[in-house]
Amino acid sequence: MKRLAAAALLLLAVPLRAAPVTLEFWHSMSGEKGALLQSIVDKFNAVSPDARVELQFVGSYEEGLNKLRTALLADRGPHLVQITDIGTQAMADSGAIVPLQDFIDKDPSFPLAKILRPIRRYYELGGRLDSLPFATSGPILYCNADSFAKAGLKAPPRTFAELIEDARKLTNPAEKTTGVTWPLHSWFFEQFLARQGVPFANNGNGREARATAVNFTSPEAFAVVSLWAGMVKEGTFANVGRGWEPAEQNFLAGRSAMLITSTSDVFEVQKKASFRVMTGPLPTNDPKVPGGTVVGGNSIWIMKNKPEAERRAAYEFLKFMASKESQRAWHVGTGYFPIRGDVIEELEKEGFYKKNPAAKTAIDQLRASADIPATQGALLGSFAEVREDAESALELILAGYRTPEDALSWAKSRAEDSLARYNKAVSATAR
């Protein structure tokens, strides 16, 4: 019997060796970032004789996650998939993945110790790294330095009060320009909360136990909302709606003098802008209160419904993605920060950040972040729904439809309903 099995294995192994396995990798990197990802993958394909990675763009993070879940229902899907930060808990619960840690445990050569602590703090669940953080980022403030000079301003605002004041000075109704803009996205609400040292959800941001409540009605949440809505009301904030692009377009077209968005666009913005760009950290309410930003971005997961040999090959690919070379190429090409500290040190020595100070803003900000649950980021199973609730509340408030108290407590109860539902469903079907 044993011999038969061995023979069968051998038979199976022969064709595997003859033709390299093809690994499907679903990702959400658009435009030039997609092209850069392709070039990194090409390098892997060139050096790896047994495996070939094929990239497939699957739309935005949300679309990608939906597509994956749909594919899994039919027991299909890729070998590797890039999932947005907030999908971490749902992916871990899915039963559809192989934890990266399982491979790391058997492979001492994996550069786990090199991965930056704040990044590990976000992506590790109970001390285990289930997926490979790949493209990580944080929010920074972009300023139109020409407009700043014209308004007699020198440095980016550091506090909410300064932000309001500067936005007023930079607004010019005659020229149809406003002081500041950022996308209508819950991410900014979340980051502003963390910046003030407040966790997004209870139970240590969902890390000690499953989160059951969100901090939407904390004084800090009201501080964020009144900053935001106050500037909209004054006409110093351009509310260009949902989506990442409209706000960036508004800034690049010179219609808003400041923009808050991800550091991942830092090179793109500088390249496209017809004016000088200056960057600064995310403003906060009171700089004396410890806080910081949460690591955003995405991580790559290995899917379970594939043969063992292919999963192993997928792990080898992730190891390649975690290598110094890959991380360096990705960081200097996009503006996402590298997951490895040694890449930053190396670039520092070469004087890269002297020439590109903007690329350093987010890294410094991350390093300065306080080591508290608030900056660790929330783990929520139904994060996508919670975000929708937060965004709806923000829209209602900015439009003046509802008072902040009313809208935020409505969103809070909606979000907590969805958390309760998710937690119940997961415990009911726990395998």
Next chain:
Amino acid sequence: MDRGKRGRAVAACVLFLPAVLQLFPLFYLLCMSFKIGGEVMSYPPTVLPKSLNLANYRSALHSAPLWRFLLNSLFVSFAITFLQVFTAILAAFALARFDFPGKTAVFGLFIATMLVPGEVTIIPNYFTLARFGWIDSFAGLIIPWSASGFGVFLLYQFFRSVPKELEEAAALDGASRLRFLFQILVPLSLPAITAFAVYAFISAWNQYLWPLVVVQSTSMQTAQIGLGMFRSQNESMSWGVIMAATSMLIAPTVVLFVFAQKQFVRGLTMSGLKG
């Protein structure tokens, strides 16, 4: 005579402004597709491009298999149209010209299917296709839409309006019922069939949600889904490129329609729709 001329002039004037408004978005799209880099997002915005630069078209074709999307869409839409027309002709004939037990129930069933919103069926259909192994295939895109309750209803209405005596005369000649259908009834109903075919084609071409769920690989994407992907993939780069891709994907059906519209209008005019 003079009065008629005046009426025609008044009508033309009345039509002028709406026509401009109706045409403008398409014209604007075309202009955008020639704009390069910052020209698209400049403020104040302009309509006419600085030059007729084809760079956007080149990079659109370079960054996605647009022709493949287009061919997929055309193939799927034509296949669905053909199947829907064919199955509707047969079923409408049976309902209009045959007596059999349960006819009312069957007819009611066809009507009822018209009322089931497509979104209702998507989840279970997805599982059915998964069982058949049809996910991410042409079969998956086409077969679930191979019959249309609306088509059966429309052709039934028309077939019924053709005098019974015609068939009786044909039957006396010894023509079989099927020959009567294909040699007499179908040619006679060509306008209605054409109208339905155009309708079926437009609906199939328009499909969005179903392909979004069923298609998983890039090479199977239809024009609608492909364009959506193209948009999210290139949004950060240039809207000019997106508009160039949109222009290319719109062009074939626009041309097709300009030529087919006369048939379509005539078909509807002569079908039972006028009342």
Next chain:
Amino acid sequence: MKGSRALACALLLPALAPLLLFTVYPALQSLWLSFHEMAPFSRDTVSVGWENYRLLWSSPEYWHCVRVSCLFTLYTVIPSLALSLGLALALDSNPWFQGFFRTVFLLPVSISSAMAAMLWLFLYNPTAGYLNFTLERLGVSGPNWLGDPRWALVAVAIATVWKELGFNIIFFLAGLSGVPQELHEAATLDGAGWWSRLRHVTLPILSPTIFFTTVVSIVNSFQSFGQIHILTGGGPAGETDTLVYNLYRDAFVHFRAGYASAQAVILFLIIFAATAIQFRIARSKAHYG
């Protein structure tokens, strides 16, 4: 007779089989699913009784979707019918450049709603959108069309009307060609003006077409999806979250198959009721035309 029965069955089968398998069966399965809930990331189901329906009934958000759907129907069907009827009448009175005008109005019909939405997405762009720029030059400060809860539904409706107009015009042109010329001439001889001819000759004859077009428009607008998906994604603050869009999100974004199925059943009942009422009315007025 027996042979003809077998033939009838054979003729029905090609249409009936796919409809049974891909419309009736899934509809019934949705009914079944509506009493269940699916676990995230799996196909395991748990029976929950009437819970999904209870949740819907007591959800203000769902009632909000009902409202949005009705408003959307109102915003699209009425302007679209009025405009297309007017334009069809103008086209029917044989204007100069008739062929050109007709082609222009029918052109958007050949564009899918997804692609049409792309055009409008750009026209509505808050930074460089031409619509607001034009309004500005006219001295009006345009809203942030897709981002303002007050305007988003109107914005989606405008894009929808733009695209659907041609479709209705075709139906009306078809209907108008059925108005006998002699009737018009007779009425003209009787001294009837344009308006009274319209009221007493054209509209009564056109009434079945108007009825048909209304039904089709209402059903279409209730099922609108592509343009909402691309233009607003149901936002801002749920102001464009129609019944169909909400169903899609619960099914394919939140993956709550049972809850979504309950919505599907309700949607079916609504459309069924609307159509039944319309047919009732049509039948009672049938003797008119």
